[in-house]
Amino acid sequence: MTIRDDHALAADLATEAGELLLRIRERVGFDDPKALRAEGDRGAHVLLMESLARLRPSDSVLSEEATRDERLDPRRLGAERVWIVDPLDGTREFSEEGRSDWAVHVALWEKGELTAGAVALPAQGRTLTTAEPPKLPAYDKGRFRIAVSRTRPAEFLQPLAHLVGADLVPMGSAGAKIAAVLTGEVEAYVHAGGQYEWDSAAPVAVAQAAGAHASRIDGAELVYNQADPSLPDILISLPELATSLLAGIRDLHR
Numbered sequence: 001m002t003i004r005d006d007h008a009l010a011a012d013l014a015t016e017a018g019e020l021l022l023r024i025r026e027r028v029g030f031d032d033p034k035a036l037r038a039e040g041d042r043g044a045h046v047l048l049m050e051s052l053a054r055l056r057p058s059d060s061v062l063s064e065e066a067t068r069d070e071r072l073d074p075r076r077l078g079a080e081r082v083w084i085v086d087p088l089d090g091t092r093e094f095s096e097e098g099r100s101d102w103a104v105h106v107a108l109w110e111k112g113e114l115t116a117g118a119v120a121l122p123a124q125g126r127t128l129t130t131a132e133p134p135k136l137p138a139y140d141k142g143r144f145r146i147a148v149s150r151t152r153p154a155e156f157l158q159p160l161a162h163l164v165g166a167d168l169v170p171m172g173s174a175g176a177k178i179a180a181v182l183t184g185e186v187e188a189y190v191h192a193g194g195q196y197e198w199d200s201a202a203p204v205a206v207a208q209a210a211g212a213h214a215s216r217i218d219g220a221e222l223v224y225n226q227a228d229p230s231l232p233d234i235l236i237s238l239p240e241l242a243t244s245l246l247a248g249i250r251d252l253h254r
């Protein structure tokens with residue numbers, strides 16, 4: 001690989017790690033889901049770490065699969081460029097035969113902003129990228145759909161759906177859910193109760209490049225490359241829906 005721009009690099013690395021994950025799924029099979037998850041997490045992490053070390057040797061990396069010491073490396077907090085990666089988002093769904101709601105996330109954070117990113121959806125055969133942001137679907141009033149965690153949806157989501165006139169669509173992986181907003185399968189994604197920077201950095205980079213709304217559920221900015229990588233809640237939506245979703249969430253939290 002030669003040196004290319006960061007958008008293309010993010011897309012290539014996410015796609016390559018995704019292809020590796022498809023091969024691992026094929027080879028290991030689904031009889032021992034725990035072993036499949038462990039092999040997937042490790043394989044994709046090593047591919048991304050080795051590639052970034054070779055192609056962007058001066059940059060820092062924050063990966064879900066790094067050790068605690070690596071994550072706490074103080075150099076990352078002083079760095080101007082940090083790659084925030086989730087080698088396998090939707091690990092549980094990756095280990096369930098037939099499911100395609102899992103992803104590889106590669107984002108670049110520079111001096112306070114997410115500047116490039118890609119979300120590979122290997123089992124869907126596509127990669128969403130800031131190199132060529134998706135064109136957002138038009139929203140034309142009426143009932144809409146909110147993607148939510150299959151396994152850990154927050155309690156207020158059902159009342160929220162009722163309040164704003166939406167249906168909940170359970171799905172795995174933060175990346176797959178944000179991609180679903182950008183490609184028109186749903187109109188919003190709401191999550192609360194726990195998550196980390198790597199779960200959202202890459203899909204948020206693509207969502208922002210596409211012009212979607214992306215914030216905390218109280219409307220505050222999503223801030224990355226913090227000492228504590230916890231980023232427990234998020235709202236992504238078509239821009240036309242953000243005001244009513246934020247108002248609904250606020251009313252339910254009063």
Ligand SMILES: Nc1ncnc2c1ncn2[C@@H]1O[C@H](COP(=O)(O)O)[C@@H](OP(=O)(O)O)[C@H]1O
Pocket residue numbers: 064086088089090091092148149150151152171172173174192193194195196199
């Ligand atoms: N309450 C919680 N605490 C910590 N992480 C959470 C969480 N709810 C969801 N996540 C993480 O967010 C990602 C998407 O979750 P979900 O599929 O439930 O929507 C998953 O990432 P990983 O698959 O990378 O672990 C999951 O671990």
Ligand SMILES: [Mg+2]
Pocket residue numbers: 064086088089090198199
């Ligand atoms: Mg994740």
